[in-house]
Amino acid sequence: MKNKIHQADQNFLDLLQRWLRGDFRRADEKSVQKLTDDDDFRREAMQGFSEFSEVNHSEKLAVLRQRLAEKTGAAPQLRVVWMQRMLAAAAVLVLVLGTVWLFQKQEISPEKTAVNLPQPAENQGVGTPAPENSDAKIYTENSAAPENQGSAADKILAEKPAAKPTISSSGKRDEITVATAPQSVSEDRPTDFSQPKMEAEMNEIVVADDKISPVRSAEVAPPPPSFEEKMAKENAADFSKKKMPTASKPANPAKSLPAGQIKHDTDAKPDLGKLRKKEEIIAAAEPIGGWDNFNEYIRQNARLTPEAAKQMNFGLVGLQFYPTPEGETGSIVITKSLGFGLDEEAKRLVKLFDWQPGKNNLVKLEIRFAR
Amino acid sequence: MLKFFRTSRPDAQTDEQLLAAYLKSGDQRHLGILYERYMPMVYGVCLKIFKDVGKSEDAVMAIFEELTRKVREHQIESFRGWLYVLARNHCLMEWRKKQRRPTDHLAPEEMARFDNPETDPEFELPTDRPALEKCLEKLNDQQKTCVSMFYYDDFSYKEISEKLSLDLGMVRSFIQNGKRNLKICLESLK
Numbered sequence: 001m002k003n004k005i006h007q008a009d010q011n012f013l014d015l016l017q018r019w020l021r022g023d024f025r026r027a028d029e030k031s032v033q034k035l036t037d038d039d040d041f042r043r044e045a046m047q048g049f050s051e052f053s054e055v056n057h058s059e060k061l062a063v064l065r066q067r068l069a070e071k072t073g074a075a076p077q078l079r080v081v082w083m084q085r086m087l088a089a090a091a092v093l094v095l096v097l098g099t100v101w102l103f104q105k106q107e108i109s110p111e112k113t114a115v116n117l118p119q120p121a122e123n124q125g126v127g128t129p130a131p132e133n134s135d136a137k138i139y140t141e142n143s144a145a146p147e148n149q150g151s152a153a154d155k156i157l158a159e160k161p162a163a164k165p166t167i168s169s170s171g172k173r174d175e176i177t178v179a180t181a182p183q184s185v186s187e188d189r190p191t192d193f194s195q196p197k198m199e200a201e202m203n204e205i206v207v208a209d210d211k212i213s214p215v216r217s218a219e220v221a222p223p224p225p226s227f228e229e230k231m232a233k234e235n236a237a238d239f240s241k242k243k244m245p246t247a248s249k250p251a252n253p254a255k256s257l258p259a260g261q262i263k264h265d266t267d268a269k270p271d272l273g274k275l276r277k278k279e280e281i282i283a284a285a286e287p288i289g290g291w292d293n294f295n296e297y298i299r300q301n302a303r304l305t306p307e308a309a310k311q312m313n314f315g316l317v318g319l320q321f322y323p324t325p326e327g328e329t330g331s332i333v334i335t336k337s338l339g340f341g342l343d344e345e346a347k348r349l350v351k352l353f354d355w356q357p358g359k360n361n362l363v364k365l366e367i368r369f370a371r
Numbered sequence: 372m373l374k375f376f377r378t379s380r381p382d383a384q385t386d387e388q389l390l391a392a393y394l395k396s397g398d399q400r401h402l403g404i405l406y407e408r409y410m411p412m413v414y415g416v417c418l419k420i421f422k423d424v425g426k427s428e429d430a431v432m433a434i435f436e437e438l439t440r441k442v443r444e445h446q447i448e449s450f451r452g453w454l455y456v457l458a459r460n461h462c463l464m465e466w467r468k469k470q471r472r473p474t475d476h477l478a479p480e481e482m483a484r485f486d487n488p489e490t491d492p493e494f495e496l497p498t499d500r501p502a503l504e505k506c507l508e509k510l511n512d513q514q515k516t517c518v519s520m521f522y523y524d525d526f527s528y529k530e531i532s533e534k535l536s537l538d539l540g541m542v543r544s545f546i547q548n549g550k551r552n553l554k555i556c557l558e559s560l561k
Contacts, residue, residue: 006385006386006451009408009409009412009451012412013408013411013412016411016415017411019528019543021529022527022528022529022532022539022542022543023527023528023529024527024528024529025521025525025526025527026521026522026525027525040455041412041416041451041452041455042412044415044416044419044459045411045412045413045414045415045416045419046415047415047419048414048415048416048417048418048419048420048427049415049418050547051418051419051422052418052424053540053543053544053546053547054538054540054541054543054544055424055540056539056540057411057414060414060424060428061410061411061414063428064410064414064428064431064432065407065410067432068403068406068407068410068432068435069403071399071403071432071435072399072400072402072403073399073400318425320425333424333425335423335424335425336425
């Protein structure tokens with residue numbers, strides 16, 4: 001019995017949707033009639049909709065659904081949890097694979113650890129050093145940087161100690177630059193997903209949530225690169241040029257790079273894109289140029305018409321709309337009418353502005369008209 | 372992980388299951404899903420009572436708030452019926468609050484207005500063709516066109532709006548009003 005009632009409601013809601021969409025025929029009207037005849041809830045609902053048959057209720061219902069989801073935290077929360085889980089799973093997988101791979105290699109040939117570092121990078125499809133180059137690396141790194149071996153052996157995840165020695169060795173500069181690039185990449189990889197770094201990533205996301213643009217979080221990031229840049233400049237002036245991109249890649253993907261690193265940067269870019277998108281979704285809808293700007297514009301331009309001025313000193317027109325992705329207002333609904341053609345004037349003024357849609361995409365306004 | 376999969380398909384649950392899940396866990400998402408099912412209908416009821424789009428929208432959200440408060444205080448057997456009463460009472464209370472000051476003495480009439488809603492008798496095109504033709508002629512042009520396209524040619528609202536290049540809402544409104552006028556006219560002829 002309960003099921004039956006539920007089914008009837010479902011049919012009614014389907015028909016209602018068709019009525020709202022316009023996909024509604026004579027036969028549908030008969031079904032609606034039948035469904036509304038035997039139930040008060042459905043009948044009153046349909047009567048309500050019929051009284052406003054010219055309004056586009058589908059949009060209103062969509063906004064209401066959105067508001068409800070925000071209130072209960074339904075949709076967004078689920079998505080975040082899902083993303084966090086994915087990220088955690090990926091991090092664990094990469095970490096486990098990386099450590100297993102490195103420990104195996106270490107057991108087989110302990111003195112060649114430095115060589116092994118670039119290789120995982122190759123497997124992950126990040127760095128693309130040519131085979132002859134990796135041969136060269138073996139010599140330079142083994143001969144020039146013995147501390148490097150130690151630091152890499154006891155903690156592969158430590159970034160800077162590993163990077164420094166290779167910079168200071170100025171014996172065969174050309175090969176070294178090639179070697180440092182994929183090496184630091186390979187070290188970045190595991191640390192990217194290791195626990196502390198991930199927390200840092202989360203913090204970045206939180207920062208973006210708080211409406212601080214990702215650009216600003218990028219500004220925070222550079223200090224280590226600039227430090228390394230200095231180191232590199234001390235050693236060799238031309239070297240710094242090539243060192244910069246590898247160090248600053250998460251923050252500054254725009255720099256021109258050697259072939260090997262471009263791939264990595266395409267990896268880094270989606271991250272930034274994700275952050276930016278997130279911020280866009282989270283912000284509340286607003287006029288492009290800001291509210292102050294908009295209010296000033298209204299103060300300047302919202303004037304009572306002569307007929308209206310005879311009746312009142314000032315008046316408010318309430319309206320609401322939801323900005324489209326193109327920055328337009330879409331259809332504007334007047335929630336508080338004033339007459340004297342001021343409703344249309346309010347619509348016109350609002351339409352002249354460009355609007356930035358947001359997650360909370362309902363813009364409710366009261367336009368104040370003065371003499 | 373398991374919990375995640377379980378919460379991802381709550382659409383299959385019945386009203387009562389969702390309600391029980393909410394009462395047990397206090398997770399507003401359950402109640403949200405439940406409310407969303409009936410939201411268009413609640414919105415329709417609000418529209419009928421307030422006769423105002425903006426107020427109805429606000430009322431739909433306010434009713435949800437009230438729902439979260441009251442759902443624990445009552446023993447609910449049929450959520451749907453209970454929600455209907457809750458929504459209706461909420462709207463009537465709000466409506467009266469706004470009306471009281473200027474028109475306090477009208478209270479009994481207000482009650483009559485809502486408690487005896489005139490039933491919408493099934494509208495069928497009468498077999499009395501001449502009378503109908505007569506009444507159709509009395510409608511204004513747009514109503515006439517829309518009504519006859521809908522009832523005689525069996526077009527959908529959308530098709531009519533495309534053929535006449537009219538706004539969809541206007542078409543709905545013309546048919547609605549045309550129908551009402553027809554009914555009044557036919558009754559007067561009897």
